[in-house]
Amino acid sequence: GENVEQHPSTLSVQEGDSAVIKCTYSDSASNYFPWYKQELGKGPQLIIDIRSNVGEKKDQRIAVTLNKTAKHFSLHITETQPEDSAVYFCAATSYSSASKIIFGSGTRLSIRP
């Protein structure tokens, strides 16, 4: 069945350094790829998304890249700050009305002061 693999499962970076999280999806029909941030005790929150007609999207310190041929997409966080510490989930789905959304297993990001 459809699957989204996410790596790494945990990531610790020095404050100010960059963090990269990678995902691979299996369903070639997927054309929408959101990223969610989940802080302790809260529900996931969308931080950035990318659609299949775009290769890269940037929003301040956060960027996402997509390689449709390889079925890879990645989240890049630059100049990391303590408030970036959270669990990050990638997901893949399609625009169609009957689409399921498949989440990656999550990456616990810790920012060292």
Next chain:
Amino acid sequence: DSGVTQTPKHLITATGQRVTLRCSPRSGDLSVYWYQQSLDQGLQFLIQYYNGEERAKGNILERFSAQQFPDLHSELNLSSLELGDSALYFCASSSGEGGGYEQYFGPGTRLTVT
């Protein structure tokens, strides 16, 4: 605050029992999604409703059912509960029917089955 509300926040019940989780979407949103989040399974999509109609189904067990009412709030019913059903249950809402719309998540209901 996402604008999505879920009740109750916590629920403790025994095996074999039945519970109902409630979700109110953001004002104006027509889609409601239900998710299960457990430590070993991550975030699993259960089911989606759009304007009262079931739209997409994920890994939802036959013991679980959901519905969306005319006022757009939704309920997730879990019956014949097992220890393995202990998890966080999230509801999310979006404005559109398909998968390409931003989903806003509620704070979740933590279910503990003893």
